[in-house]
Amino acid sequence: xxxxxxxxxxxxxxxxxxxxxxxxxxxxxxxxxxxxxxxxxxxxxxxxxxxxxxxxxxxxxxxxxxxxxxxxxxxxxxxxxxxxxxxxxxxxxxxxxxxxxxxxxxxxxxxxxxxxxxxxxxxxxxxxxxxxxxxxxxxxxxxxxxxxxxxxxxxxxxxxxxxxxxxxxxxxxxxxxxxxxxxxxxxxxxxxxxxxxxxxxxxxxxxxxxxxxxxxxxxxxxxxxx
Numbered sequence: 001x002x003x004x005x006x007x008x009x010x011x012x013x014x015x016x017x018x019x020x021x022x023x024x025x026x027x028x029x030x031x032x033x034x035x036x037x038x039x040x041x042x043x044x045x046x047x048x049x050x051x052x053x054x055x056x057x058x059x060x061x062x063x064x065x066x067x068x069x070x071x072x073x074x075x076x077x078x079x080x081x082x083x084x085x086x087x088x089x090x091x092x093x094x095x096x097x098x099x100x101x102x103x104x105x106x107x108x109x110x111x112x113x114x115x116x117x118x119x120x121x122x123x124x125x126x127x128x129x130x131x132x133x134x135x136x137x138x139x140x141x142x143x144x145x146x147x148x149x150x151x152x153x154x155x156x157x158x159x160x161x162x163x164x165x166x167x168x169x170x171x172x173x174x175x176x177x178x179x180x181x182x183x184x185x186x187x188x189x190x191x192x193x194x195x196x197x198x199x200x201x202x203x204x205x206x207x208x209x210x211x212x213x214x215x216x217x218x219x220x221x222x223x224x225x226x
Contacts (some may be wrong), residue, residue, distance in 0.1 A: 035064070039123065063119040
């Protein structure tokens with residue numbers, strides 16, 4: 001009896017194993033069909049940015065069966081093809097994705113973009129579309145003028161007093177030589193006056209003069225000493 005029970009148990013396990021192998025593909029197909037929900041994508045649009053700077057985009061994505069990828073599509077003008085960049089999950093975060101895009105200084109019309117999230121089953125969720133993208137307004141960069149060189153103050157003219165010129169006396173000036181000649185003439189005249197008589201008027205001896213000199217004539221009334 002024990003042998004029959006063991007045999008029946010072994011047969012039951014074999015049947016269960018066969019059934020599991022038989023219905024496994026159907027179970028996977030049922031699970032695949034149940035993942036019909038697209039991922040949840042939350043994105044907060046920026047108000048504005050500055051042309052020529054990095055523009056950072058953030059998105060929060062979640063899905064019951066896992067997220068395959070999150071892609072940013074962007075272009076810097078109304079024309080041209082959209083470029084794509086895979087957004088990276090942030091470290092120490094759950095479902096946070098980020099990417100930074102370089103912009104040119106001339107992208108004043110704004111940056112056009114949209115975000116696409118895909119789950120493991122291929123379901124897609126979009127924020128914006130290629131035919132109706134989100135527009136990020138970009139303002140012109142602020143150009144700071146180079147510091148101008150300090151102005152050099154104009155040279156201040158300093159009035160310097162000029163040496164006062166000594167006015168020259170009009171006429172003839174008498175120098176040291178002229179003074180000596182005058183003294184010698186006085187002595188000579190005094191000697192001549194002493195040799196003449198008191199009654200005779202003193203004779204005036206003309207002294208030749210030269211231009212540029214002054215002649216002094218002294219008449220002495222003192223008696224001569226013999």
